Amino acid sequence: MSNPSGHFDQREQLLELLESVSNNTPTPVSLNEYKSWTRAKRRAFDEERSRRIADSIVIITPALQQLRLAYRRAARVAHRPVGRTGIILDGDPTTGKTTAAVWVMGEAHARHIDRHPRWKEDGHVSVVYVEIPPNCTGKMLMGRILNFFGAPVVPRQTLEERTRLVTDLFAKSHTSLVVFDEIQNLAQSNTTGRFESAQAIKNLMNAVKAVPMYVGFDLDNSQFTNDELGAQFASRCTPVHLGKLDITTSERRQLWAGVIVAFEEQLGLLAQPPQALLEHAAYLWTRTRGSIAALSRLLTTAALDLIEDGNPDAELITKELLASIPLDLTSERLLSEANAVAEEASHAA
Structure with missing residues (x-):
């Protein structure tokens, strides 16, 4: 049984997206040069630039510079057994959180490739993305990560069994960045589900040598960072606010x-x-x-x-x-x- 997936909740979809992020600059062409081309060449050029524009243009604002720096700093200590850090990316709706998250995923992917030139041959999955659904449980969360990797999800598996499988997948894949999107859904779940899911994330990221990034809105004021368990997330993460x-x-x-x-x-x-x-x-x-x-x-x-x-x-x-x-x-x-x-x-x- 599979869980519903989001827009890039699958490894292949995310990889295709990340590989397109690095090649999104316009080809300089003058009006006279364009008009001298054949109709077929103009059509192909128009289709390519329309695709590039529609794929989201990213402008490097001070907030994105801060986000890039936060990731690089966290990545430098991701290998340590203790003292690892993560990122909390917070911002109101329409402030570009998803665009920023995709951009930093592209940065992480490029950084991973630079350090591991044989990443494809060795089966690396540089970035993992999971979208938190409403009323999420720990077992549901681990199922979503298994779905991302294309691994089978057995309904009768326990949370502990799924967590072990996910941890093994992360280790074999040498993952550098894990993005938990729509994390405000976790804060809005009932007490039992929220605690179980938050504890599952904490246990997982304690075992995985990758940078966690939590994306959502109003996180500074939510239980995700303010109850007893949330205080641990807050103390381990660098906040970046998109306003x-x-x-x-x-x-x-x-x-x-x-x-x-x-x-x-x-x-x-x-x-x-x-x-x-x-x-x-x-x-x-x-x-x-x-x-x-x-x-x-x-x-x-x-x-x-x-x-x-x-x-x-x-x-x-x-x-x-x-x-x-x-x-x-x-x-x-x-x-x-x-x-x-x-x-x-x-x-x-």
């Missing part, structure tokens, strides 16, 4: 502008002048409320629309195009609330 960017100071406005320019460069639109989006920086912040995930969704949707239109001379993101693209419900709600507050303030004045 929305603001533009209240010149330094923060400069950071926001740098993020916009970086996105623009990664899009590689043929008729987009360098830094043309900077004139819309304030508008982009108002639309997204500083959410990197919302900004990515807005700009990539605009770019994909322009490419699909098939007019290279018109590949320019305008404010009108941006205004025509709806965002996720959370971002739209925040924008509506901000507009209502602004309107109320103008009436009061």
Whole structure:
């Protein structure tokens, strides 16, 4: 009997994703060069750049730099019998936690390959990803990890038996990073399930020489880090918080502008002048409320629309195009609330 899986809860799916993460930079092509190509070559180029853009553009913000450093520091001591550390990646919805997690998984995979050139021949699985379901039990959690490796899951196995199998798989696979996503589901489970699952994770990671990374939201205020067992997770992990960017100071406005320019460069639109989006920086912040995930969704949707239109001379993101693209419900709600507050303030004045 298998457990339901998430978007990359299988080894092969995750490996395919990690191998694509390392090759996601645009090929520099001028508008004139593009127009000189055959129709077939233009179509192939458009398909490739659309795939690259749709696969998620990652901009290295200070938070991602902190995350990379936290992983490297934890990886340096992962071999020790005691004193190993992990990472808690926390952030509100739409702050890009999944994108950040995939990015650091790609970093870990590249680092593993560099240290183990024969990793494929030796059967290494550099990164393991498991998504925590609601009402998770320890036995269910170990079953999900067995599913990730493609190992059989026997319903009558005990938690201890499954844990031994998972521990052996990690050891044989020389895994470097284990990502537990949606960890807030663990904190929201009933007391018995939460304690059993948390204890199972703790016991497993005590036995496995890999870096654990726990991803979720509101973890600092949840029982995952605050009850008796949670305090042990908190004391063993470096926290990295993903938040929305603001533009209240010149330094923060400069950071926001740098993020916009970086996105623009990664899009590689043929008729987009360098830094043309900077004139819309304030508008982009108002639309997204500083959410990197919302900004990515807005700009990539605009770019994909322009490419699909098939007019290279018109590949320019305008404010009108941006205004025509709806965002996720959370971002739209925040924008509506901000507009209502602004309107109320103008009436009061």
